[in-house]
Amino acid sequence: MEKNSIKNDPVFGIGKLDEDLEGFPYNKLVLLSASPAVGNEVFGYQIIFNNLAHKNKVLLFLNRTSPQSYITEMKEYDFKPATDLVIIDSYSSVTGINATETPLNKMIANPYDGTEIKKKLLDELDKNYDVVVLDSLSLLIDSFDFDYVLSLIGAIKAKISTKKSSVVMLFTDWEYEQENVKKLFTAVNAQIDIKGVEKRVIFGQYFAVIKCDWVNKTSFSSALFKAIKPGGIKIYFPKILITGPTDAGKTSFIHSASKDAVSVDRLGGTIALDHGNLDLEGYKADLFGTPGQERFDPLLKLLGGEAIGVILIVDSSRPDQFPRAIEMLRKTETYGLPIVVVANKADLPNALPLEELREKLHLGKDAPLVATVAEDLSKIDPNEPTKLKEKGVREALMALFKQLT
């Protein structure tokens, strides 16, 4: 047989989806449904790349662009597809691109001939592909109509039910008639929406599992993401606030967490804000740091707006500042958001032990509290932020990311 036990099942190759959906079993139809403002093609690139990397056999039905430009785009995300990707090219022959049929490149002679497309695709499915990607369903709907596409989906479903194959279909909802869209959603085993988060402006994109019939759950999570070149889909937190009393080490933390942070500082104190972005274990985040001095408090509410999580930094040796720390959560209006408390300056002789800090800060016993300390004590300059040891910084960030996903 063409499959054996060492073969991998299909994967999404997008950590959060593979985790939440407990993998990607055979005989399933998955719809990735995007709103027009948000691109879904990178999901296709990533799924194809990762399945090829897992030695799965992959078929791509391509009608949105030419195979050449599809592969070029994939490479820009650092997805260099193995040479064994099979493509049904339902694009080139209308553009006059001179494309010839090869074992890897199957040509649709007339992309306006629904019968040809259906026959070629279904015949190809006999060859036992682990994963089939249809890019794009919306274009098929536009070229033909919903009835054609629903009957094609029905035929694909029947075909793969006897095979070790699963299908991913990319769909953009161009405000089609809702009744038709509903039929489409009903026809698939899993539906994943890809949308923009709109709060005055689109400030983020998220994907959300709407249904999945092979996982026994009543509700699924959603995740903010960003498509990065190179790198692909990363879970992305557009705004994490770093706040805390003056001199606690907020600017130091942000510069230690990101390579290219910028700060508006004077004489060692922040007078406007810090900003940094980071890339850690598949997560991306933008960090915004507040000043600590009270004379800048009018900025706090502004800086805290639309934050989705907060890291509160305190100086472990300054319990006198703890009430101010809590007050800053209120002033930034981030009280109640997912939080990690960072107890910095663990090196100082009068730094309090973590348990005492927890009590004095009125933190519950499960609230994440992480100690951090300067990397090189001999280099500390009272007028400059300093680099903190990576371990504590990473631990604090991961503790927050865990709460956010």
Ligand SMILES: Nc1nc2c(ncn2[C@@H]2O[C@H](COP(=O)(O)OP(=O)(O)OP(=O)(O)O)[C@@H](O)[C@H]2O)c(=O)[nH]1
């Ligand atoms: N001893 C010690 N000093 C530290 C540590 N971390 C930072 N510092 C020093 O503490 C001072 C304040 O650090 P910053 O990062 O500027 O603090 P901040 O919270 O941004 O301060 P403001 O912006 O004024 O509120 C600097 O002189 C740092 O070098 C640490 O772990 N140990």
Ligand SMILES: [Mg+2]
């Ligand atoms: Mg600062």
